[in-house]
Amino acid sequence: MGTTQLESVQEPKYWHLKTVLNDALDSEFEVGEILPNERDLAARFGVARATLRQALEQLELEGRLQRRRGVGTTVAPPRIGVAVGPSANTWPGAGRDAWTTIGCAEAVAPAAVAALLGTAADEAVHTVRRERTVQGQPVATELLYVPPASVPGLPGLLTPAEHAPAVLRELHTLELESEDRAVELGSARAEDAKLLDRLPGAPVLVVTTRYVSGGRVAAASVATYRADTCRLTFGDSGALEVTHHEPESRQAS
Amino acid sequence: MGTTQLESVQEPKYWHLKTVLNDALDSEFEVGEILPNERDLAARFGVARATLRQALEQLELEGRLQRRRGVGTTVAPPRIGVAVGPSANTWPGAGRDAWTTIGCAEAVAPAAVAALLGTAADEAVHTVRRERTVQGQPVATELLYVPPASVPGLPGLLTPAEHAPAVLRELHTLELESEDRAVELGSARAEDAKLLDRLPGAPVLVVTTRYVSGGRVAAASVATYRADTCRLTFGDSGALEVTHHEPESRQAS
Numbered sequence: 001m002g003t004t005q006l007e008s009v010q011e012p013k014y015w016h017l018k019t020v021l022n023d024a025l026d027s028e029f030e031v032g033e034i035l036p037n038e039r040d041l042a043a044r045f046g047v048a049r050a051t052l053r054q055a056l057e058q059l060e061l062e063g064r065l066q067r068r069r070g071v072g073t074t075v076a077p078p079r080i081g082v083a084v085g086p087s088a089n090t091w092p093g094a095g096r097d098a099w100t101t102i103g104c105a106e107a108v109a110p111a112a113v114a115a116l117l118g119t120a121a122d123e124a125v126h127t128v129r130r131e132r133t134v135q136g137q138p139v140a141t142e143l144l145y146v147p148p149a150s151v152p153g154l155p156g157l158l159t160p161a162e163h164a165p166a167v168l169r170e171l172h173t174l175e176l177e178s179e180d181r182a183v184e185l186g187s188a189r190a191e192d193a194k195l196l197d198r199l200p201g202a203p204v205l206v207v208t209t210r211y212v213s214g215g216r217v218a219a220a221s222v223a224t225y226r227a228d229t230c231r232l233t234f235g236d237s238g239a240l241e242v243t244h245h246e247p248e249s250r251q252a253s
Numbered sequence: 254m255g256t257t258q259l260e261s262v263q264e265p266k267y268w269h270l271k272t273v274l275n276d277a278l279d280s281e282f283e284v285g286e287i288l289p290n291e292r293d294l295a296a297r298f299g300v301a302r303a304t305l306r307q308a309l310e311q312l313e314l315e316g317r318l319q320r321r322r323g324v325g326t327t328v329a330p331p332r333i334g335v336a337v338g339p340s341a342n343t344w345p346g347a348g349r350d351a352w353t354t355i356g357c358a359e360a361v362a363p364a365a366v367a368a369l370l371g372t373a374a375d376e377a378v379h380t381v382r383r384e385r386t387v388q389g390q391p392v393a394t395e396l397l398y399v400p401p402a403s404v405p406g407l408p409g410l411l412t413p414a415e416h417a418p419a420v421l422r423e424l425h426t427l428e429l430e431s432e433d434r435a436v437e438l439g440s441a442r443a444e445d446a447k448l449l450d451r452l453p454g455a456p457v458l459v460v461t462t463r464y465v466s467g468g469r470v471a472a473a474s475v476a477t478y479r480a481d482t483c484r485l486t487f488g489d490s491g492a493l494e495v496t497h498h499e500p501e502s503r504q505a506s
Contacts, residue, residue: 015443015453058454061440079437085338085487180488183436184332185456185480187314190268200268201311203438203456227438234338234487235433 014054017047021055025064025075035065035073061203066228069199080134082225084183084207085234089176091211092130092144092221093168099130099142104164109145116210116220119147126151126167131195132223139230141195142223146171150218174213182208183232192224203227267307270300274308278317278328288318288326314456319481321450333387335478337436337460338487342429344464345383345397345474346421352383352395357417362398369463369473372400379404379420384448385476392483394448395476399424403471427466435461436485445477456480 035041042052056073059065066076083098093101106124108114114121128144148154151170158166186206193200205225210217225232288294295305309326312318319329336351346354359377361367367374378400385393401407404423411419439459446453458478463470478485 012453018454054454058440061438061454061456063437063439081435178488180486182334182484182486183458184316184484185314185438185458186316187311200265201271201307201314203314205436205438231435231437233433233435235431 012054013047014051014058017045017051018055018058020045021059022064025059029075031075031077033075034071035075037072060228063228067199069197076228079231080137080139080229081233082132082134082139082230083234084232085181089179091168091172091174091176092128092219094172098134099132101164101168102129102131103160104128104167113145113220113222116208117145117147117217119149123147126154126163128164128167137229138196138226140223140225141192142221144219144221146219150174150213171219174218176211176213176218177215178212180210180212184208185227186224188224196224196226198226198228205230205232207232265307266300267304267311270298270304271308271311273298274312275317278312282328284328284330286328287324288328290325313481316481320452329481332484333390333392333482334486335385335387335392335483336487337485338434342432344421344425344427344429345381345395345472347425351387352385354417354421355382355384356413357381357420366398366473366475369461370398370400370470372402376400379407379416381417381420390482391449391479393476393478394445395474397472397474399472403427403466424472427471429464429466429471430468431465433463433465437461438480439477441477449477449479451479451481458483458485460485 029035036044038049038052038056042049045052047055056065060067060073063076063079065073067073090097092099105127107127108122109117109119109125109127111121114123114125117125119125125148126146128146130142130144131138132140132142146167151167153173154166154170184206186204188196188198188200188202188204190200192198192204193202196202196204198204205227207221207223207225209221209223211219211221282288289297291302291305291309295302298305300308309318313320313326316329316332318326320326343350345352358380360380361375362370362372362378362380364374367376367378370378372378378398381397381399383395383397384391385395399420404420406426407419407423437459439457441449441451441453441455441457443453445451445457446455449455449457451457458480460474460476460478462474462476464472464474
């Protein structure tokens, strides 16, 4: 590309292998197929196991391969588009919500969440655990934090089964002025990993949402999405259908 | 947490080490400080080098540590909130745009982008390379793809310096009906890595944007954000100030 300043960059050895492997995945393997073991693959491509492992890690980051517990490394299906930013502001659990409520407890929020909510560091808040599945697969798990001050009408005595629905119901009586989100890379905590059918430490996309009502943050949520199977979509027209598998072919320069 | 079904999950060895290291980073190190080498760290914590390396990788994924070429592993500053979803639809390069244009060329778009644009697989499109810096640091690099059919008024003879501004100027004459985005995990290509001051293969957040005008996709962009230093923000009120560093302390259950 003429006017961009892209000189030749030294590419590490595994990078070339990754490209070769990527082509092999296209031509020789089906989605869901289990890859040969590392020893055989390393021998076939004439590389060290460490080099092979680096290339496999790259392909996993790019959503081309999936490592599954007890199964091995398989060829990944295209990532699923998961709508995150609704066109209209809506409270969690309101209307056609994609989430399922698992339970609720009163607990001290993590310091960062307490800072978002403007609550005291040692103040217990209602903490609703929810999960989201797409096509029967778990794709995300969420903790929604609601300070008692946001739901003053909440009855005092609630059974565990009543707790989450009551908190959400009270929340829905407030006017939602705005919501904003941040997306960042994280690694799956053990509990989240279990719910998401991943190994602890797997890369995840962490979405933090702030719900504003009456000029203050009335609730906040931290949702953990599987980074291997999900593409998060935002915007007017809902899901953006991008099915590319090869980030390295996205660029023309 | 009473009603959530979170039984004890077996945590791998490096996970515990990660927590210990995280606390050590809080209490003993300053932002920007260089960590001792792996041999010394492994000895201090009484773990194998491989275990240490896994823990360091986790902390890097979580934005706690940065690996910098020629420097080593340093304690990362808080991630920077980078606004991605504007409240109003705007064309790239219009108004108060956070991006700097580097250059433009005519090139065949990657297959996935051609599919988004509805162009033929072998059709050359205008490809504008842009970059984004925050506080003097490169945070993202972008390729904006504009089919010739979207900019029919573009003059035929353009110098390299005139090419990108002319494409953007023509684009701005169209009415932008909507834009939508998808965010997914990727790994940095060599060229992107160089522009972002990262090693090839580093985890990145890939944002694909579709610009709709006249009922069809008039342009599309693929932007690559550093996943270590950036938190992408979306929504009404712009940047969401979340400065937490410890994903493992975010959750109450």
